[in-house]
Amino acid sequence: MLTWLTISLRNIIKNGRRSLTTVLAIALGYAAINLFQGYVHSTYEGLTNAAIHGEGLGHITIFKKGYLDQGKLHPEKFQFSRDEVERISGIVRKESDVQLVTPRLSVSGILSNGRNSTIFIAEGLVPVDDKEIRGDLSKYTSFSGTYLDDREKAGVVIGSELAAMLDLKVGSDAVILSNTYSGMANALDAKISGIYNTGNTATNDKMLLMTFRHSQDLMDFSGAERLVVLLKDGRNGKNLISVTGRLQKGLAAAGFSVEMKTWNELSVFYKQVKNLFDMIFLFIFIIVLVIVVMSVVNTMSMSVMERTREIGTLRALGLKRLGVKALFATEGALLGILGSGLGFIFFFTVYGLIAAAHPTYVPPGSSNPVPLQVDLVWPVLGRSVLSLAILALLAAYVPARRSAKMPIVDALGHI
């Protein structure tokens, strides 16, 4: 094997210019794939955090069975009563991976400044729990004023576009109007305690956050629409599925008929972006794959043609067909490894430049600029080396197979 490696490496060096072209093609492919993967990884991480913490979806949401299908038409039929909220919360808290379980109530209606009014969509949340889920809002979005506080029951936090539309400032008084579950109109006073940018142009002009108790008063209801579960740090991923399964089992055993959705099932934006990026990645990967394969096939075909007599000689000396294939496949794999090695350097050069320059951009649908970030994903970097080496090996196998099949007499007579 060492001899084949020696022959391969020396032939790569001997045909320096040709090898360099192939190695560069592989290197650029490696760098492109990994830079994009790093960017996608960073984006997924950001979107995951935005969905779980920023949107406040938590990891798991528990609904009454049937809510997702008919809850919008008959919301009154698919709400948890206060007693159910307490009992379900008690069962969920027993799960060791759970950090927090909190009730939520969705509300929609009209917000008025006394002169003008516009529609709003609102979430009624327990301020102390929500702070644990979202963390400090001001850290990742522009926020002015103070956050919700149970001591200020009428305090609301609204999207910055909504505030602008109604000329509401922190400290302004407003009126919120909605229909209760029994169909009665209900209006309550509200005080603008905070204004923030939701980060999404679709919600920034209608989002309103209010205390859970305030939302219950508005809906004239003592229960909750759903329960949001936050898992302990690092318990996302595979744990999410198993925890969901265990909770489902535990609640069913206690006689509750519920359905659960994980954050990635609920976040439409995450799913759309992920599908789009997965498609772009596939597209880039196919382009790189074609370039690498064509480049290696071309290089190895020329190498095989130039070394036909050498192949004949080796076969005459007793080398089996498999040996000839192994010889050229080794050379292909070496090109793949050298290309990946150079690609590794390219990747880190661009990675370093991005890290130093801190570029930002405004993604579609977002109202805030976000940093262009590339993550270091070591398993992907390693797997790419292996993938490109195998790809180059397979690409080299095609001309190698052809050469191994050539009659020895013809190969020896080749000029």
Next chain:
Amino acid sequence: MSILEFNKVKKEYRLGETTVRALRGVDLTVGKGEFIAVLGASGSGKTTLLNLAGAIDEPTEGEVRVNGQAISGMADNAKAELRNRTIGYIFQNFNLVSVLTALENVMLSLQIRGGRTADIRGEASQRLDDVGLADFMRHRPDKLSGGQRQRVAIARALVTNPLLVLADEPTANLDHETAQSIIDLMKELNEKEGVTFLFSTHDQRLINEVKRVVRIDDGKIVQ
């Protein structure tokens, strides 16, 4: 005991629309320790005969036996092993691997067979020493003269201790003096080590040294 037997061997090639009859019923037996020259004009069938003897080609008709084994119908891997263990080749154009040193070229045949690298290196060094190239082991073919390259090729052919060494015009590309030294070397190996040589040549000096001449004309042995 015969090392090589040709029984009514015919070999035909297709060359475009034409069928070339390279051998037309050849009978030949080569015994151990023989030093045989195959003579004939260009296109008479010398190289075809050597190719069949070396199990790198198959007869169209008849039977070729190398060390008692019929090569027709033999699996490709079995033929490869037969070539590696039984036959040594010396090519007219030396056919050395350009990116390997003289020593690495000689090691090749043994490495194909398999074994400990240290042992293989020792045997290859010894063979290079035998052909007078002890000081040129680390040289690549492009740094060696024509005679030195052919000596490396001879060392490579002999390193596996083959029963039969085939040489296709081994002195054709060498100057007078170098050719003489190669002839002397082959003769010496034949006499001292009992290596069997079968070679095609036009070189009269080489013909003068042989014990037996096989003359081939238009695909038939005439002498």
